[in-house]
Amino acid sequence: MMDAATSKVLDSYTDVLVSKAQGGPDRDDDNDSADDDDFLELLEQDSAALDAFREKRMQELHTQMKAAKRLHETGHGILKEVATEKEVLEITTTTKYTVVHFFLPGFKRCEIMDSRLKALTAKHMETRFISANVENATFLVVRLGIQVLPCVICFIDGKEVGRLVGFESLGNSDRFTSEMLEFQLQKSGVIQRKIGKLRDGPVLNFAKQAENDDDDGDDWD
Secondary structure, three states, rough: OOOHHHHHHHHHHOOOHHHHHHHHOOOHHHHHHHHHHHHHHHHHOOOHHHHHHHHHHHHHHHHHHHHHHHHHHHOOEEEEEEEEEHHHHHHHHHHEEEEEEEEEEOOOHHHHHHHHHHHHHHHHHHEEEEEEHHHOOOHHHHHHOOOOOOOEEEEEEEEEEEEEEHHHOOOOOOOOOHHHHHHHHHHHHOOOOOOOOOOOOOEEEEEEHHOOOOOOOOOOO
């Protein structure tokens, strides 16, 4: 957000532009030049404030870059397959936001879910994305009541806050987009809304898509 001094300069320049427009076609170039000179003088007067604003923004950017690097070093920014149930428990209980995809190798819909999740990982660095092979996580499968795959479970501070079962909330369509998945995960709070990128509602008409898609059958025993 701009500080008062910066906002004052930009508001003043807007006033200059509005004044020019109100002058009409008979306004001469000398007056235009005089207005520009007045603005430049004002800009020079507030240059220190603008420089301070730029420096502040650079400092904030530097801090954000360092934070992103730390997150990346701890496994954020990628979809990582974990080998054991112990790893799943350790990550979900020590990480603020975690998305866990329980999958079965070779199952088409699990592969689709993997690809959509991978598209979100770099965008949502604050959230840890992991996947676990259900054949190596039989205890968690029973404890969490997983019966349909793919199953994506959202955790905040180690507590489940939501789950996606099969493609039910994604229109029962293999052609759902990463934006649709992003919207569903955002509702649980496990990923944060990104200004100008997340939408406030479903991206496409799910019902029409589902009518034209073959149902692979999500049941898994």
